[in-house]
Amino acid sequence: MRIGKRRRLDAATDACLLLIPDALIYIRAMAYLRKDLSAADGGGEPGQIDYQERIRLIADACHNLPGYLRASSRGTPLAGLQFVWDKASPVQRAWLRRTLTLNGIAITDVITVHEEESPAG
Numbered sequence: 001m002r003i004g005k006r007r008r009l010d011a012a013t014d015a016c017l018l019l020i021p022d023a024l025i026y027i028r029a030m031a032y033l034r035k036d037l038s039a040a041d042g043g044g045e046p047g048q049i050d051y052q053e054r055i056r057l058i059a060d061a062c063h064n065l066p067g068y069l070r071a072s073s074r075g076t077p078l079a080g081l082q083f084v085w086d087k088a089s090p091v092q093r094a095w096l097r098r099t100l101t102l103n104g105i106a107i108t109d110v111i112t113v114h115e116e117e118s119p120a121g
Helices: 005-033 051-062 065-069 077-087 090-102
Strands: none
Touching (some): 005 051, 005 065, 051 090
């Protein structure tokens, strides 16, 4: 179900504000524990990638989001999330989708997901 433009913008802003602290929490915890925590919460297979690579991928996916939240930005949180999604690897997309879903936000409410990008099933 499509939602209105204003509600989409609000949902995108909420999504950015949820993704950034979640990323920092994951990064801090993985750096401290020196292990990949995503496998423990259903975000990947154990040993799929090492914790340092997971930290890099999460940081890479989120580092531009704060700029889209500034009032002086030419872009919007919608544009920022769409850019992040379009440039994301499959691992990054899985993290983005899972994090938003856990926070009650459907990825399709905030960005355009093309059919070939949709998860199987």
